[in-house]
Amino acid sequence: xxxxxxxxxxTLTKALDSFGKQQVPFAxxxxxxxxxxxxxxxxxxxTFPRSFDMKAKQFARQAFRVERSPNKRxxxxxxxxxxxxxxxxNQAEGGTKKKRGRYMSIPAQERPRVSGKATYNRVHPRTVLxxxxxxxxxxxxxxxxxxxxxxxxxxxxxxxxxxxxxAQIPKRFPFYEDARKKAGRVFDKHFATxxxxxxxxxxx
Numbered sequence: 109x110x111x112x113x114x115x116x117x118x119t120l121t122k123a124l125d126s127f128g129k130q131q132v133p134f135a136x137x138x139x140x141x142x143x144x145x146x147x148x149x150x151x152x153x154x155t156f157p158r159s160f161d162m163k164a165k166q167f168a169r170q171a172f173r174v175e176r177s178p179n180k181r182x183x184x185x186x187x188x189x190x191x192x193x194x195x196x197x198n199q200a201e202g203g204t205k206k207k208r209g210r211y212m213s214i215p216a217q218e219r220p221r222v223s224g225k226a227t228y229n230r231v232h233p234r235t236v237l238x239x240x241x242x243x244x245x246x247x248x249x250x251x252x253x254x255x256x257x258x259x260x261x262x263x264x265x266x267x268x269x270x271x272x273x274x275a276q277i278p279k280r281f282p283f284y285e286d287a288r289k290k291a292g293r294v295f296d297k298h299f300a301t302x303x304x305x306x307x308x309x310x311x312x
Contacts, residue, residue: 110186110187110188110189111147111186111187111188111283111284111287111288111291112184112185112186131303131306131307132303133180133181133183134180134302134306135299135302135303135305135306136180136183136299137177137179137180137183138298138302139295139298139299139301139302140177140183140184140185140295141174141176141177141185142294142298142302143185143290143291143294143295143298144174144175144176144177144185144186144187145174146290146291146294147187147287147290147291148172148173148174148187150286150287150290151168151172151187151283151286151287152168152169152172154286155281155282155283155286156168156172156281159199159280159281159282160199160280160281171189171190171191171193171196172187172188172189172190173187173188173189173190174186174187175188187287196281196283198277199277199279199280199281200279200281200282200283200284201279202277202278202279202280203276203277204274204275204276204277205274205275205276205277206274210272211251211270211271211272212270212271212272212273212274212275213233213253213268213269213270213271214268214269214270214271214275215267215268216252216266216267216268216269217266218265218266218267219267219268233253233267233268236253236255236267236268237253239255241255241256241257242254242255242267243255244270250269250270251269251270251271251272252266252267252268252269252270253266253267253268253270254266254267255267
């Protein structure tokens with residue numbers, strides 16, 4: 109998932125003299141990059157914690173990255189999830205999650221903490237079931253992946269809930285909405301600051 113931050117400044121450019129027009133690409137380049145970092149901070153510090161109750165408090169900080177506008181000729185930056193996880197897209201857009209194979213796995217509260225890609229791979233359902241003390245069992249009407257963590261028969265840890273049907277996923281992570289709102293609030297301010305600085309330091 110990602111959001112691109114770009115701008116159309118043609119209207120402003122028409123109102124400037126030739127000297128001012130020369131400073132617009134530089135100011136826009138700087139403003140877009142600063143806006144992208146502001147958007148990332150909004151997602152990491154506000155939107156993500158408000159949307160999820162996760163044990164891994166640093167996950168959002170590790171997941172979301174900024175790809176800068178590289179120069180004043182390419183005036184686009186983006187904020188993106190470097191892990192490329194489908195479940196974040198599902199939470200941001202809502203809809204139906206299709207099961208693959210016999211079951212669809214939903215993480216349970218006792219699944220180990222996920223702090224990065226390596227940890228996620230270690231607790232993936234297929235990987236978990238390779239462990240000697242992990243197994244599938246039906247509890248009531250619900251199939252689960254359980255794991256025995258001690259030598260005793262009980263208690264068992266619930267790692268995943270297994271559903272035999274597709275799941276409806278509510279839209280709970282307003283990534284796109286909050287990113288656009290934040291960009292709209294801060295871009296003009298950043299552009300004005302960098303444009304004024306460019307005019308002060310440029311040589312006529």
